[in-house]
Amino acid sequence: MSASGPVAAAAPAVVEIDQLWSVFHTAGRDAVVHQDLNLRIVAGEFMSIVGGSGSGKTVLLRQILGLERPARGSVTVLDQPAAQLGSEGAASRVGMLFQHGALFSAFTVLENIGFALRELGTFPAALIRDVAMVKLQMVGLEPAQAHKMPADLSGGMVKRVALARALVMDPPLLLLDEPTSGLDPDSADGFVALLRSLHRELGLTVVMVTHDLDTLFELSTRIAVVAEKRIIACGTPTEVMAHDHPFIHDFFLGARGQRAAAVLRQAPVTE
Numbered sequence: 001m002s003a004s005g006p007v008a009a010a011a012p013a014v015v016e017i018d019q020l021w022s023v024f025h026t027a028g029r030d031a032v033v034h035q036d037l038n039l040r041i042v043a044g045e046f047m048s049i050v051g052g053s054g055s056g057k058t059v060l061l062r063q064i065l066g067l068e069r070p071a072r073g074s075v076t077v078l079d080q081p082a083a084q085l086g087s088e089g090a091a092s093r094v095g096m097l098f099q100h101g102a103l104f105s106a107f108t109v110l111e112n113i114g115f116a117l118r119e120l121g122t123f124p125a126a127l128i129r130d131v132a133m134v135k136l137q138m139v140g141l142e143p144a145q146a147h148k149m150p151a152d153l154s155g156g157m158v159k160r161v162a163l164a165r166a167l168v169m170d171p172p173l174l175l176l177d178e179p180t181s182g183l184d185p186d187s188a189d190g191f192v193a194l195l196r197s198l199h200r201e202l203g204l205t206v207v208m209v210t211h212d213l214d215t216l217f218e219l220s221t222r223i224a225v226v227a228e229k230r231i232i233a234c235g236t237p238t239e240v241m242a243h244d245h246p247f248i249h250d251f252f253l254g255a256r257g258q259r260a261a262a263v264l265r266q267a268p269v270t271e
């Protein structure tokens with residue numbers, strides 16, 4: 001069933017963004033990044049956010065994480081204002097994969113993965129180790145990697161460890177910021193395959209920011225396009241590509257976009 005079909009339409013909202021304004025006060029003036037931006041992301045979908053450089057994609061992810069506050073409007077995540085997610089327990093609701101992995105360099109792989117559980121201060125160390133070990137294997141890493149330091153990992157392994165850390169508390173919502181950036185083509189393909197299988201097997205709702213068209217077409221059930229401070233188009237990849245807007249035209253219909261879109265014709269993404 002396509003994500004835009006009746007099941008997805010009837011699914012509960014995991015993220016509800018209503019009339020959002022994001023405003024930064026810099027150098028004595030207000031810079032408006034989002035103006036009356038609306039977006040609804042439902043359970044089980046893989047929503048990608050695309051837009052030009054500086055269009056406000058990362059700020060949107062930070063709003064969903066509760067790291068930025070709406071100047072006006074609202075951002076609701078799992079029926080709660082995003083700003084109230086707080087740091088305590090937030091990892092059980094939303095997992096975030098930052099662009100460069102952002103591992104703690106002084107911690108081992110296993111310590112990185114178990115970080116959010118350790119911070120809670122309520123679980124015995126042995127249990128945290130066991131859970132972290134399960135997550136390590138879930139992202140396709142061998143137990144032998146558990147005691148390595150981040151500096152000894154390849155780029156692809158760093159991303160996998162960061163993903164295991166984001167999922168350590170089994171959050172229903174996963175945010176990905178440029179998940180394949182900095183990876184060589186083979187590692188990127190492997191990571192995309194992992195994201196695709198975890199999305200399906202764990203029933204995750206995923207929100208991803210990416211510039212990479214191959215990643216976009218391989219994974220997205222829907223795409224939201226940010227331009228002119230709002231969402232100018234939102235729908236299945238095919239629906240969005242049919243939209244008549246100069247950014248969409250340049251982004252999708254250039255030679256690179258056409259090549260990447262060929263994957264849609266071979267194997268349409270389904271839930």
Ligand SMILES: Nc1ncnc2c1ncn2[C@@H]1O[C@H](COP(=O)(O)OP(=O)(O)OP(=O)(O)O)[C@@H](O)[C@H]1O
Pocket residue numbers: 024025026031033051052053054055056057058059060
């Ligand atoms: N903390 C901040 N203070 C002031 N301005 C900010 C802040 N964070 C972001 N901005 C501004 O908001 C705008 C949107 O930034 P954002 O990082 O969301 O863009 P983006 O779409 O993710 O860009 P890119 O694709 O280049 O990463 C930019 O003009 C940026 O300078």
